Every structure is written in structure tokens, then in C-alpha cells.
Amino acid sequence: MAIIVEFIEPLKKATGTAMVELDSSYNTFEKVMLELLRLYPKLENEMFDDGLIHFTCYILLNGKHLAWPGDKDKVLRDGDNLIFMAFLAGG
Numbered sequence: 001m002a003i004i005v006e007f008i009e010p011l012k013k014a015t016g017t018a019m020v021e022l023d024s025s026y027n028t029f030e031k032v033m034l035e036l037l038r039l040y041p042k043l044e045n046e047m048f049d050d051g052l053i054h055f056t057c058y059i060l061l062n063g064k065h066l067a068w069p070g071d072k073d074k075v076l077r078d079g080d081n082l083i084f085m086a087f088l089a090g091g
Helices: 011-015 029-039 042-047
Strands: 002-007 019-023 057-061 064-066 081-086
Touching: 002 011, 002 029, 011 042, 011 081, 019 029, 029 042, 042 081
Parallel strands: 002 081
Antiparallel strands: 002 019, 057 064, 057 081
């Protein structure tokens, strides 16, 4: 099994994919995040502002909100589902 990561627009556009499967060796939120930033460097500009996740970005683990860096030590397991999304903001 694997950890499933889904990207909702506009993060889907930044990564060029709607979904990626990561090996279960990426067993913490921090390890997953570091691997995603390595695989998809554009994510950093889309998601982060001064090392914190931008207020328009939202990450769900099995339907529950994750915060960065507060939840970086959260343990992930085979079959877990992460959803990365960004809301449009502006006026």
C-alpha cells in the first residue's frame, strides 16, 4: 500500500498531477512534505509564505485538517489520504 496525496487546483497545476502515491517509508507529515517539495518545487511558491503555509492553503489527512509546522510529527500509515488544496483569494 501507499500514502495517497491528491492536489486540487491550483496546486494541481503547480504539480502537473492530480495524485501521487508515496511509499509508506514517508511515515510523518514532515517527510511527506519534504518529498513533495523535492518532487514539485513549484509547490513552495504556491503554498508557503515565510516558512508557514499560506492562509489560502488547506491540507486534510483522512478528512481532518493538518497544520504546518504544528503537525509535522503526525504519523502517517499505509492507506492514508492527504488532500492539498488552495482557495482563491482576493477582492
